[in-house]
Amino acid sequence: MIKIENVSYTYQSKYQTMKAVKNATYSFEPGVMYAITGRSGSGKSTLLSLLAGLDLPTSGTICVDGEDIRSINRDVYRMKKASMIYQAFHLFPLLTVMENVTFPMEIQKLPGNQAKERAASLLEKVGLKEDTWRKFPHMLSGGEQQRAAVARAVAAGGRIILADEPTGNLDSENEEVIIELLKGLAHEDGFVVIVVTHNDTVAEAADAVLKMSDGELSEVRNDCKK
Numbered sequence: 001m002i003k004i005e006n007v008s009y010t011y012q013s014k015y016q017t018m019k020a021v022k023n024a025t026y027s028f029e030p031g032v033m034y035a036i037t038g039r040s041g042s043g044k045s046t047l048l049s050l051l052a053g054l055d056l057p058t059s060g061t062i063c064v065d066g067e068d069i070r071s072i073n074r075d076v077y078r079m080k081k082a083s084m085i086y087q088a089f090h091l092f093p094l095l096t097v098m099e100n101v102t103f104p105m106e107i108q109k110l111p112g113n114q115a116k117e118r119a120a121s122l123l124e125k126v127g128l129k130e131d132t133w134r135k136f137p138h139m140l141s142g143g144e145q146q147r148a149a150v151a152r153a154v155a156a157g158g159r160i161i162l163a164d165e166p167t168g169n170l171d172s173e174n175e176e177v178i179i180e181l182l183k184g185l186a187h188e189d190g191f192v193v194i195v196v197t198h199n200d201t202v203a204e205a206a207d208a209v210l211k212m213s214d215g216e217l218s219e220v221r222n223d224c225k226k
C-alpha cells in the first residue's frame with residue numbers, strides 16, 4: 001500500500017547539508033502495525049513526514065496505492081488518506097472534542113448531522129464518554145486527549161495512520177489504551193499504522209519493527225512474514 005524505494009532526504013541550509021534519510025526501501029502493508037525505533041536524530045520523524053506527504057524525497061520514490069506521491073495532490077492525500085498523530089496531541093484548542101472530530105469531515109463537506117453521528121460513534125469507539133464531548137482539549141487528561149486525537153485521525157476517512165511518539169506523554173495505563181486502539185485499527189479495520197517510538201512496550205506490541213540508524217532503515221522483525 002505504501003511502497004518506498006531508495007528514498008533519501010537531505011536538509012539543506014546555507015551552512016550545512018544533513019542527509020537525514022538514506023536510500024530507504026520498504027513496503028508497508030494494510031492490516032499491519034509497524035513500529036519505527038532508533039536513536040534521537042536518526043531520521044524517524046523525517047521519514048514520517050515524507051510518508052505523510054509533508055515533504056518530498058530528495059531522491060527515490062514513494063508510492064501510495066500504486067501512485068507516486070509526486071504526482072498526486074498532497075493536500076488531498078493528507079486530508080483524505082493519511083492522518084498524523086503527535087506526541088503532544090495537537091488538538092485544536094478552541095474547538096470542543098466533538099468539533100475536533102467533526103472538523104475533518106466538515107472539510108470534506110459531509111453534512112453536519114452525519115458528521116456528528118460518525119464523530120459520536122468514533123468517540124465511543126475510543127472510549128470517550130459523552131460528558132467529554134463538549135469540553136475543550138485542555139479540560140481533558142493527556143490520555144483522553146490522545147484518544148480524541150485518534151478519533152480525529154480516523155474521522156478523516158483515510159486508511160493510513162502515522163503516529164510520532166503517540167504515547168510519549170502518557171502513563172503506562174493510557175499508553176496501553178492507545179496501543180490497543182492503534183492495533184485495532186490495523187487488525188480490525190485494515191489500516192496501515194506506522195508508529196515512531198522510543199518505547200519498548202510499543203515496539204513489542206507492533207507486528208513489525210523497523211529501525212532507523214543514522215538515516216538507514218532496516219527491518220528488525222516482521223511477524224507477518226512468518
Ligand SMILES: Nc1ncnc2c1ncn2[C@@H]1O[C@H](COP(=O)(O)OP(=O)(O)OP(=O)(O)O)[C@@H](O)[C@H]1O
Pocket residue numbers: 011012018020038039040041042043044045046047212
Ligand atoms: N528542519 C531541519 N533542518 C535541518 N536539519 C534537520 C531539520 N529537522 C531535522 N534535522 C536533522 O535531521 C536529522 C534527523 O532528524 P529527525 O527529526 O528525523 O530525527 P528523529 O529520529 O525523529 O529524532 P528524535 O527521536 O529526537 O525525534 C537530525 O540530525 C536533525 O538534526
Ligand SMILES: [Mg+2]
Pocket residue numbers: 044045046164
Ligand atoms: Mg522525532
